[in-house]
Amino acid sequence: MQIALVGIGKIAVDQHVPSIAASPDWELAATVSRHGTVEGVAAYTQLSEMLDAHPEIRVVSLCVPPVPRFALAAEAIRAGRHVMLEKPPGATLSECHTLEALARQHRVTLYASWHSREAAMVPAAKAWLADKKLTRFTVTWKEDVRRWHPGQAWIWQPGGLGVFDPGINALSIVTEILPDPIHLTAATLEVPENCQAPIGAQLAFAHPTAQVDMVFDWRQTGDQTWEIEAETTQGTLKLLDGGARLQIDGSEQGEDADALKGEYPRLYANLARLVARGEIDMDLAPMRHVADAFTLGHRSLTEPFHE
Known part of the structure; x- marks a missing residue:
């Protein structure tokens, strides 16, 4: 499946890009970022431009900071795209509940990922x-x-x-x-x-x-x-x-293992299963404690x- 990555910062470069590249499920087909790009991948500075240009990309992974994430997630969901959210899934619990309701309305997958x-x-x-x-x-x-x-x-x-x-x-x-x-x-x-x-x-x-x-x-x-x-x-x-x-x-x-090895590949394997089944995973328990x-x-x- 083709996927777009939004927010090409440190966590995207260190974890998301290599995990997608190594995955049998995903092809990184586009990026959206004001500053970062990935070599050989179509790059945009606005999510709306990417959504209009690539109706074939059905999944969007959001790696931007929490505060601007809601508007981007809502835009992607309203465009009929499945969405994966970096942790924390939003800036507030209320906006996360709103996103889940929106995803159910538009019948798309929404995944609040917790890499640890x-x-x-x-x-x-x-x-x-x-x-x-x-x-x-x-x-x-x-x-x-x-x-x-x-x-x-x-x-x-x-x-x-x-x-x-x-x-x-x-x-x-x-x-x-x-x-x-x-x-x-x-x-x-x-x-x-x-x-x-x-x-x-x-x-x-x-x-x-x-x-x-x-x-x-x-x-x-x-x-x-x-x-x-x-x-x-x-x-x-x-x-x-x-x-x-x-x-x-x-x-x-x-066996001993690298503390970070395997976490993000497993997230993207989870995402592939959720999309295939048309399911939503929005567990907000960690965020409630915060x-x-x-x-x-x-x-x-x-x-x-x-x-």
Whole structure:
């Protein structure tokens, strides 16, 4: 199937373009971007121009920042195209619900993709936890914003999410592997004096049997930390390297894998199945927790951020 990629920035170049190129399901047939292009692929600066020029391209993958994404997604859906949304699927929950209703009205596929759920050991972690009684659950998600988001000023503006841009990756895994639902009870958001979005967050959640705490931080230097630990009455599980590695009671499960390898190829395989079946996947559970943090969180000003 032919697909168009909208927004040729770092994540598109690093993940989407190579994943599409390696896929047996997809052919990158057009791009839409104000600045970026892909060699040998038809390039446009406006989505409307691409839609008019290529009625044969039935699928659009959106890699633009969250705030402008709604208008582009709605335009593509109204043109009868299937749409894949980078995470988070939008700037607000309400606009995501609107997009889903619009997709159902126009009978097209809409896919809210969560790439961290596709990490190698997430399914195994979910299976192991399914019949366990949880007593304590901790998430430590610390990385270097300068390394992963160089020059991306939009992440510090309203709708950019700040540290919840990576933090929502952790939440996407948590909401996939936990058999019982959780909800936020308290949060502290550390906001740089010159920014609108947090650079750090400490979160506490209610759970039927366990204490659940999470720490997100965008100031980590050196080794990056993407860890989830679940203590149960039958042992302890650790998901390491963003879900690429799994330990049960200290014993490594499966083979070591690159933390990012395979996630985006699996997203595009999921998209192909959804389009073939005419289905919609708009799970917004990770985004609900982020919205709750912004609603309930205590804001604490911290030193200005300068790249």
